[in-house]
Amino acid sequence: MDQLLSLAGQNLISPIILCFVLGVAASLARSDLSIPEAVAKGLSIYLLFAIGFKGGVSVAAHGIDATLGLALLAGVVLSALLPLVAFALLRVMTQMSRLDAAAVAAHYGSISIVTFVAATSVLDSRGVAYEGYMVAVAAAMEAPAILSALWLVAKGGGDGTKGMDSALLREIMLNGSIVLLVGSFFIGWATGEDGLAEISSFIVSPFKGVLCLFLLDMGLVAGRGLREGGKILRPAVLAFGVLMPLIGSVIGLGFALALGLSNGGMALMMVLSASASYIAVPAAMRVALPEANPSLYLTLSLGVTFPFNLTLGIPLYVAVSQAMTGG
Amino acid sequence: MDQLLSLAGQNLISPIILCFVLGVAASLARSDLSIPEAVAKGLSIYLLFAIGFKGGVSVAAHGIDATLGLALLAGVVLSALLPLVAFALLRVMTQMSRLDAAAVAAHYGSISIVTFVAATSVLDSRGVAYEGYMVAVAAAMEAPAILSALWLVAKGGGDGTKGMDSALLREIMLNGSIVLLVGSFFIGWATGEDGLAEISSFIVSPFKGVLCLFLLDMGLVAGRGLREGGKILRPAVLAFGVLMPLIGSVIGLGFALALGLSNGGMALMMVLSASASYIAVPAAMRVALPEANPSLYLTLSLGVTFPFNLTLGIPLYVAVSQAMTGG
Amino acid sequence: MDQLLSLAGQNLISPIILCFVLGVAASLARSDLSIPEAVAKGLSIYLLFAIGFKGGVSVAAHGIDATLGLALLAGVVLSALLPLVAFALLRVMTQMSRLDAAAVAAHYGSISIVTFVAATSVLDSRGVAYEGYMVAVAAAMEAPAILSALWLVAKGGGDGTKGMDSALLREIMLNGSIVLLVGSFFIGWATGEDGLAEISSFIVSPFKGVLCLFLLDMGLVAGRGLREGGKILRPAVLAFGVLMPLIGSVIGLGFALALGLSNGGMALMMVLSASASYIAVPAAMRVALPEANPSLYLTLSLGVTFPFNLTLGIPLYVAVSQAMTGG
Amino acid sequence: MQTHRAKRVEITIESVMQSRLTDALSKAGVTGYTVLPVLGGSGRSGAWSRSGQVSRASGMVQVVCIIRPERLDDLLEGAFAVVERHIGVVSVSDCDVLRAERF
């Protein structure tokens, strides 16, 4: 417990978190501080490239074992399963319509890669090792949740859905983040330590600083979302935004234990399960479930669950995973 | 004097200055070289974040003393006072209308953060220390000048002014640069040397290189301003653009001596007083004094005073501050 | 031969090439992965600035010899000459109209600076030295090819041309890339090793990583070009896209031998002669020869010749230049 | 100068729907259009701005088509099928064009 508190405290005064807080504060105070869309997208491309590449290099260095395949499978199953849990919870806890609940649920099955990146950076600075292929697991978890959610709507006889067409399926599977993450993972794998040596002063040394600026932008956007969408979050919905990551992380923990992941891998599996998408899934929902309310799912995912995971969730998941393995 | 000349010479062939000169030359030659707006804004966010953060870390390292509060106060007073001097000078030296003179005056009370950044980089490479909180003083000097100028117009019974409304006041106080500078100052303060260690390969090592590219862009913009607005600068107005920073720097010197600032802090106080705004103040003027001529104040501030300070002013202020303290 | 294959193999699994391949693959699979235009332009500004600056510093370090002037002259002659070769080849090999053939030919006389940058990075990692002024030669080769091509059209009595007007000439000579490359070359020259030391952690260490991201973008664009323009490339046209760089490189080799360039300089001269423009020349063609088909020249230059040079050409030219000098 | 009557249709729609809209336009035989970026806006579903977007999910674009008047109905039907269930606005106005052979 002490350890947990100190870890949370330490986490809270890291530049990364404080940048996020600055962004939220600036937004809530209605400052005109903003990061140009192109720059924010550039930063996210950098982060995806760097995290994918480093994951691949680590796989090249440590070799792959049987768990890689199983971990990917676990990721797919988790992503497909979590929306069912989230949907049930929403229908019990809130008065959300079936359609809105399904749309929100999709977000919680999928993942937030920035939460993942922030978690790896906490693990790195504490010297906790993790499986390099966890970035591949992250990629595998992006999409299945969307199919689950659409199935939930279809099952409910929802004519609110246009269902899944092949164009949408291709868009989801080949969305830019997945392709970049997986592609740079393979590049890192293929070029290994030598490749890393060539570009490490680009993707390793400045990484944390870039993450700071990116989180500043996330804070600005989350704050703006809260300012505009905050009012539609009734207490029960808000509670869901904090409860669901906790439930998700426990389910993720179960899978991680079953797979026998390392200390750090376990924490990351919890983080992935706990985090909610705010890029790939919203885009898919606008196409497939246009009648679902975007403020609802964006505000919840970005304004509630993301900050929760970033500030309290990550240290909690790291502490739990270390307690589990007696670390 | 010798020292001054050698310092100016050295300053003039630094990559930073030469990049600015390249930008001006490219613009005047009507090359289509340009830095995308989003990238330029990204670079300026980087510079503000880095300079604020480093200032905060330095305060964390050296502790604060009584002068911090006094220096902030001095900044506010200087910013409010300098426009009165500038206004009087303009009315005596030029035939500028009351409205235009007030608008120009506002720019000279406020500050140019890039001039400040360039000065810190000169001090850094000469190993001259300065108070970390000077960035907070810079932030404090951004806004008061605007109020002074509006007061000048109102006093003149100008119906050319819409005066200050609360929305404008909030916009000025919470403009992006101030918020980012102050915010990252506090983040640096809170996280201290540890925080800096985490992100120094992002905000320290590449700093000068980024400044080079940013000054290239400033040169392009200043050159374009001179090309288009140059003709409206009659000799007297031009003279003001060089005289006013000198006068401002002397007034700043007085305040710095009274405060007992260090060698480097004194130079920076002179730089702040000498520099003229080209971001926050023009925006406020467009809202509050829409009838004032923007080419006038932008060309003066960006096309005359900024290059003057960058090339000759900074080495002069540094030399004077060193002479003052026998350094 | 063995050496060539191993060099090609090594080259092919470098992160730089793999990033390009990832981009092409993502485009062909119609992923929505894309790098914002402003960011891509920012990256190219960085690369031009860094490569120009480093070239200048190297000239400052090694002094200039008589070959600098001769090499520049050789560049101008090559650039003017190669379009004639390309034009003849196109008219013989393909059924391209005179106008289209001239437009394509212009591209092959001019150069691709990214191909040049990629080649320097191969030389750097193999520890092969080259003349710093080769970047100035690159700049000198950008424009003359355009004049040759317009002359070809005019000679053919083409009323398809508006010919060259002085505005266009100024635009070509002062286009952003040339100005930035030459400008930063002079800045590097003026500030020398001291200047480099100040900003090397910006322009040297992260260079390769930035090149990776830039080539990812090039791959995306080339892939999109191939997807849309690929169908208009009949086999003979495609063959030209591979044959012409080989012919060009041999002609370049001749000039390099005549000049007595170093090992690395020879390779770079071959690369410059072999590479085709896809920025400056297309823009000039849209103004001067609007009736020529842009898909034709863009697809050929960017979708065929650029990838060929990047993957196979560069290792080939390096190997040949080393064989020539017994290196 | 010689001009010809035409219709100018302006469709403001979410970015994620852009390729679906232009595909539908192509199917309806409309191959000429221009896409403009949109910075922000406001409507029944509230206000949004591009700087408030972390994702491409809710950005919008404006697709402008100039067509011969007799083709208008085909276009509107094709477009309507796409925008029907989505947020966005479709407006039509009269205009005259140079070089009518292009439309």
Added chain:
Amino acid sequence: MQTHRAKRVEITIESVMQSRLTDALSKAGVTGYTVLPVLGGSGRSGAWSRSGQVSRASGMVQVVCIIRPERLDDLLEGAFAVVERHIGVVSVSDCDVLRAERF
């Protein structure tokens, strides 16, 4: 298809005035508008271009509102109060809209 008469108002104004304009529109009861970015332009106060801006001070945007004809005067009065002393242009044209219930 069924369309309805409407007015399309296009206001080109400095970026710094954007929120003041949209606030004024809201007060005048206009809640639907789209904001387009502007790259550059020229007018009585000279030419400018976005790449020549170091500050947001002189950038411009274009605000487009489609409204029912009977609401036009309210809108113009609201807008005029804001643009009156500022540079910029206000133009109005006729158009037809689909889904008139949205306006």
Added chain:
Amino acid sequence: MQTHRAKRVEITIESVMQSRLTDALSKAGVTGYTVLPVLGGSGRSGAWSRSGQVSRASGMVQVVCIIRPERLDDLLEGAFAVVERHIGVVSVSDCDVLRAERF
């Protein structure tokens, strides 16, 4: 409010031709115009999009001029000389403007 009849001319043209077009407009006595960015489009010469551009060669912009009706022909002639051999579209529509003294 008091408005005045005017013409709104919209010219979609390649970026490389922008300064030539605006120079021609100035020569034709047209000093007011606004330039909008274009993200992509499609026409007889195929489809393109800004994210598919490695060079500025094939990007486009939209130049919008509002002028007094009697000046229309001068404008069109000036513009036509520039766009004639280039890809792009010119359309004209009616509009009403506030503050007619500005045009």
